[in-house]
Amino acid sequence: MSLLAHRSGRAAALLAAALLASGCAKAEPTAATPGSSGSQARQQVATPSGPAGAGCTIQRYGTAAFDLKTAVVGFSQSEKEANPFRIAETQSIKDEAARLGIANLKTTNAQSQFSKQISDVQQLIAQGAQLLVIAPLNSDGWEPVLQQAAARKVPIITIDRKINARHCSDYLTFIGSDFVEQGRRAADQMIKALGGRGKVAILLGAPGNNVTTERTQGFKEQIAAKAPDIEITFEQTGEFAREKGQQVTEQLIQSNPDIDGIYAENDEMALGAVTALKGAGKKPGDVKIVSIDGTRGAVQGIVDGWLYAVVESNPRFGALAFETAQKFLDGEAVPEKVVIADREYDAANAADSLGQAY
Known part of the structure; x- marks a missing residue:
C-alpha cells in the first residue's frame, strides 16, 4: 500500500469514528485486505458508552501527554502462547509497535497464572511504563494494579477481556469483540x-x-x-x-x-x-x-x-489499540468500549478462507 493510500484510509477511518461519536453516522465494518494485521484491526465499530462527548479524555484521566514513539509501553499477555489466538494477538501488538516506530515496547507473559500477571504488570509500572495494554486472564482481582497505575496516571487499555473496574478512572477503554x-x-x-x-x-x-x-x-x-x-x-x-x-x-x-x-x-x-x-x-x-x-x-x-x-x-488488536491510544493523547474522547469486527466461517467459505484464519 502506498503512503498516500494509507493516510487516506486512516483519515477516512478517523472521520467515520468522529461522525459516529457525534451521532451523524452509523459505523459499519469496513472491507480489509486478508492477511494484514492493520487492515484487519481497522474492521471496527466504535461504540460510545453514553451520550456524545461522554468518552474519556486525557484531561479527565489526568495523564500528561507523551510521544508514543519514545514512551515506555507495556504489554501483558495472559496465557501461554500455545494457543493460536494468543500468538496472533501478541504478534499483532509487536508488529504495530514496530510499524509505528515505538522503540521501547516491553512484553510479559503470565503463562496462565493470574498472580504472575499481577506481578508482571506491577513490574512494568515500576519500569516506568507510560501506557499499559493488558490482555487480562481474569476480570476481577486487579485492584493492586489499578491503584498503582492510578497513582502514576498510567492509562490502561484492556483487550479481548474486560476488567471489572471504572471507566476513565481505573482504565481508559476495553477493545474487544461483542x-x-x-x-x-x-x-x-x-x-x-x-x-x-x-x-x-x-x-x-x-x-x-x-x-x-x-x-x-x-x-x-x-x-x-x-x-x-x-x-x-x-x-x-x-x-x-x-x-x-x-x-x-x-x-x-x-x-x-x-x-x-x-x-x-x-x-x-x-x-x-x-x-x-x-x-x-x-x-x-x-x-x-x-x-x-x-x-x-x-x-x-x-x-x-x-x-x-x-x-x-478477531485477535488482531495492535493497530486499533495504538490508534486508540494516539487519539486519547491527541485530546480526543475515547469510548468505554471499542468493538472489533468478527467474520464467520462455514462450509461455503472455509476452503477459500484458510489463508485469512490465524
Whole structure:
C-alpha cells in the first residue's frame, strides 16, 4: 500500500469514528485486505458508552501527554502462547509497535497464572511504563494494579477481556469483540445445523471472566428465543484448553451418547472434542460442532467435515489499540468500549478462507 493510500484510509477511518461519536453516522465494518494485521484491526465499530462527548479524555484521566514513539509501553499477555489466538494477538501488538516506530515496547507473559500477571504488570509500572495494554486472564482481582497505575496516571487499555473496574478512572477503554453477539451467532449456526431440534452440550470457557459468561448468555438466549426444541443437556468447563476439551467430551460421550451438537466456546476445546469423537468411533458430521475463535486448525476442521461452523474472535488488536491510544493523547474522547469486527466461517467459505484464519 502506498503512503498516500494509507493516510487516506486512516483519515477516512478517523472521520467515520468522529461522525459516529457525534451521532451523524452509523459505523459499519469496513472491507480489509486478508492477511494484514492493520487492515484487519481497522474492521471496527466504535461504540460510545453514553451520550456524545461522554468518552474519556486525557484531561479527565489526568495523564500528561507523551510521544508514543519514545514512551515506555507495556504489554501483558495472559496465557501461554500455545494457543493460536494468543500468538496472533501478541504478534499483532509487536508488529504495530514496530510499524509505528515505538522503540521501547516491553512484553510479559503470565503463562496462565493470574498472580504472575499481577506481578508482571506491577513490574512494568515500576519500569516506568507510560501506557499499559493488558490482555487480562481474569476480570476481577486487579485492584493492586489499578491503584498503582492510578497513582502514576498510567492509562490502561484492556483487550479481548474486560476488567471489572471504572471507566476513565481505573482504565481508559476495553477493545474487544461483542461476546454476547458471538454466542448468538454460534446459536444461529447450531440451529441451522440441527434443523432447530436436538440435544446440545456446551463446553464452557474458563470461569471468572466475561468472555465465558457472555458467550454462554448469547447462545442460551438465542436458542431459547429461536429454537425451543433444542435442549441443552450438558454443560462443563473445558477451560479454553484443547486437552481439557477432549477430556470433557470423553465424559460427555459416556453420559450423553445421543448428543446431537456441541457448542465449544473456543476452537481449542472444539479441536479437543474432535479428538474425543474420533476416539469414540464417530464420523465427521455425526455430532455438529460450532465454535468461536477462527483459528486455522478449526477452519480446516470445517473443510474436513468435523466442525460445522466457526465464529471468529478477531485477535488482531495492535493497530486499533495504538490508534486508540494516539487519539486519547491527541485530546480526543475515547469510548468505554471499542468493538472489533468478527467474520464467520462455514462450509461455503472455509476452503477459500484458510489463508485469512490465524
